[in-house]
Each structure stands twice: as structure tokens, then as C-alpha cells.
Amino acid sequence: MQIAVIGSGAQWTDQAEEVGRLLGERGCVVVCGGLGEVMEAAARGAKSAGGTTVGILPGETTRDANPWIDYAVATGTGHARNLAVVASCEAAVAVGGRWGTLAEVAYARLLGRPVVVLGPGPGAEGDGIEHADTPADAVELALDLVGRR
Amino acid sequence: MQIAVIGSGAQWTDQAEEVGRLLGERGCVVVCGGLGEVMEAAARGAKSAGGTTVGILPGETTRDANPWIDYAVATGTGHARNLAVVASCEAAVAVGGRWGTLAEVAYARLLGRPVVVLGPGPGAEGDGIEHADTPADAVELALDLVGRR
Amino acid sequence: MQIAVIGSGAQWTDQAEEVGRLLGERGCVVVCGGLGEVMEAAARGAKSAGGTTVGILPGETTRDANPWIDYAVATGTGHARNLAVVASCEAAVAVGGRWGTLAEVAYARLLGRPVVVLGPGPGAEGDGIEHADTPADAVELALDLVGRR
């Protein structure tokens, strides 16, 4: 099962790494945007638990991927790769984040994917968006929401 | 000057048409997603004032454009066309709308374009997003924000 | 009717300008990639005949458009805008060009749009690709192929 970890902000990397680690432990493939901060921390966490990571990049080469990405896809379509990140998951966990993350949350809901927000998040509310207080709660909730679909 | 009108919802078409009409009167090119409801109403309003309209479509043919579109661009990239709509404007006016509109607002802010929300809007708040109570206020505010950039 | 002029190469700008001029005289909207060389020459030609031009850009701002573009669409999706250029036309005229133009010719044929190649072109052959020796022949052939569809 592919679960996306989305978000941004250097202050959120510890939480993102823990989310990635827990997803890796549960046997989920962590999908992310493949670059730094939250994306890199989530991938590092997944690898620390023996998990697998897929990075979906905005640019035209896989060399932009952070070192914890196992399989990198270079979309070449800039910020439109945000659509690909959430289209490629069963559910998304948002850790921090601002406008780019908000676009991902919006696309996730447009495509019917559930979203769990850890922390204040990018500011979207509505049907299919739930909140969690800890990485463990976020991961449990995300997996639970996928199971209920 | 190209101004985007974004949004969705049949209940918002009267407001969208008035926004389009006022933008057309002011000599602005109305850019929109080229399809129905808010997009069609905004384009119809612009044409009623002698304005010009550009529709940026998700599909692979310009034949999907509503009848009020002067120049249609078929991106062929599905919901990624939402990025193109706001990248092609100096400012965006959101009328109604839900997840697709939220993605457009998020992308607009990611790219530094000001957004004026008429009505409850898609639920995004933050720097660069302002609210208006009437179509006239929305259009004035949008033009004012472009002038201040 | 929207006709795309595609291609590249500084040595082809005179021919591209003449293609643009003839399309403008015929009342066609010239669609192109909005940047320099062949794209700019075709747009300049169209404007010299009182025509209208649409530029479909790879970047995130319409400010990249050449000065002869009337309506600019910033797709934000890099080379994927080549798909948008040909999806937005009824037929394409290729003037010069190499790999980017070849991608456009391929997409045009994938979507069923006829292509007229002026000069050696980007090297594609097959059903729906025809050759012309002069700008006048290229424009006549393109309009004829659209009429036959």
C-alpha cells in the first residue's frame, strides 16, 4: 500500500521522520515529493524501518532526489507533480506545509483520497480531512481510513 | 491584463457573471477553466461587456470549451491545468468553489498571485488572500492588489 | 480557427514569419510556444497581417512571452506544454525544428491533428504528415487538411 507523506517546514522534520518510520514498519511504501525537509525526513524514517520509498520530483532528472529515495520519478512538470504525488497514494499524511501542501490536500480530496493532518497543517478543512496529534495517531488513522474506503 | 475567475457551483453563476462583466468593462482579459458553471458564467459576463476570454481546458480538444470562450487552450493534462489557469493571471477572483478551486488558490499563492474570495470560497486563508462581499468589491480589490505588486 | 506554428532554428525565422503572416491574412489564430526564433517570427508575421496570436509557455509566468503574443498561457509544466500547443490547434505547420518539435509532431498525430512540414523538418514521417516547399503551399495545405477532416 502506497501512502503519501506531504508537507514542508524544517521544524516538522522530526515528526515527518517518525511518520515515515511507522509507515515503513507497517509495510507501506512511502510516496513523497522526493526533495528536502519533510519529504527527506519521511523517506529517511521509512528506510530506517526497512521500508521502501518513491520520490515524485518536479524536475527533469532523478538526480534531484534526496538520498533516501529508492525509486525516483522525474515528472518534468514542475508543481503539477503535486497532483501525481496524491494520485499515487491510497491516503496522505500532511506534516506542516503551506501552499504546495495545500494544493496536494486539495487534489487528494478532489480524487477522493483521505488526508490526515498532523499539526496545524496547510489550513484546509472539510469532508475527508482528519486531524491527529501524534505521528502514531496519524499513521493509524490513515490506515484506518484506507480500510474503510 | 489577464485576471482569472475560478470557482464552481451552480448557485454562484450570477455572481460569477457579474464579476466577468465588470472585468470586461475594465478591459481585462478573463482567464478561466473554460468549462461550465462559474467558468461559463464569468466568460458570458465578460463577453456581454465586449471583453475577451481565454479558456484553459483539462482535455485534449478545444471543442470542450463553453460558447463564450474566444481563445481556448487544451492542455491535455487534466487537473494539472489548474496550475496553468492561475499561472496565466495577474490576480484571481474565486467565486464559490471546492477542491479544484482550492488547488487553484493554493497554486496562485505558491506563485505569488493575489486572490480575492467572493462568498465563503474554498476555505483557504493566509497572506495574499482577501475577501470581498460583492462582485464590484471583488473586482476593485483584485485590480488594486495587482497595482500594488 | 486555431493553427499551430511549431519549430525552432534561427535560420527558419523568415519562413516562419511568412507562414504566420499568411495565416493571419486568412483569419486564423496563430498558436505557438510563445518564446523565440520560429515561435516569435510566426507571431510577428501574424500580427503584421492583423491576426491574433496565442502563446503557450512552459514556465510559470506570462512575462516570458515574446512581444507579438496577444494572449499568453503559462502552463507551468515545462516541456509538457508541447502537448498543449498541438492539442489547441486544428492543424500544425512545422518550420525547422528538432527534438522539441518532433515531440509536438508526435503528439499532434497521436491526437489526430494533421501536420504540414516546411523544409526538412524534425524527421517524422507517416500518415497525416505532409510536406510543403513554400510558406504559401504550407498554409494552403494545412487549411485544406483541416477542411477534409
Next chain:
Amino acid sequence: MQIAVIGSGAQWTDQAEEVGRLLGERGCVVVCGGLGEVMEAAARGAKSAGGTTVGILPGETTRDANPWIDYAVATGTGHARNLAVVASCEAAVAVGGRWGTLAEVAYARLLGRPVVVLGPGPGAEGDGIEHADTPADAVELALDLVGRR
């Protein structure tokens, strides 16, 4: 190392499967468009050799992937995913194919990736495009071209 196998045509599936198998044996990750015919055969071949496969899909869900895809990316951007397929590889092997494959070959060369064509191919010639007579020759040549870059 990620190598793309591109192409189409039911008559080419045996050759594509052999290309996939040989790439899997060599430890390469096979990247493809994730759907049927040549894409499915290449992925099946890679899996038969214990290799790993990445499918880059045009649609909005990973459920469209053929059964031999290990990691699926749903780009949501239609034919623009052809850009992602070749941007995500070090080299591409084309087996059969027509317009969609030609777009991929063109994008591969635009981005500087070498292409090896097995069989008649989609019709592109030029610097960086080489031909092979057998799947074994195609795989050796592709790996050799990557090494020389």
C-alpha cells in the same frame, strides 16, 4: 539504474519481454508506462528475472497498472506522462511503437538520454539514437551508452 522500455504493438511483446528480462538480470529497474502490450511485457520479463518495475501512468489511479508493476505512479497528466517516463531513466529502449513512442524518443533526446531502437521503431533518427537487432544487443548497447555518458 533505471532504464525505460517504451513502445507499443502486440507483435512486439515477445521482444519487449526479453528486453525486460535481460534488464532485470542486469540489476536494472525497468521503468515503463505501466499499461499493456509492450509496457506489460517488459514488466513481466523484468519480474521473471527477479527485477523491479516502476510504472508511470497517465491516469489518476494506480489501479490502472498492469500486474507486473511493483511501484506505480499515477501522474494524472495524460500523455504528458510520456515526458516523465523518459525523464526518469538513464537510457530508453524502444520496442515497436508509433506516435506515443515517438513523443517519448523526442523527449528522451531533448533531455539528453540515449535511445536504442529495436526493430523498425517509431521512425526517429539522429544523434543519440542507435539501432539494435536483438533484445540482447539492445540491452548491451543501452548499458554501454549510459556508461559512456
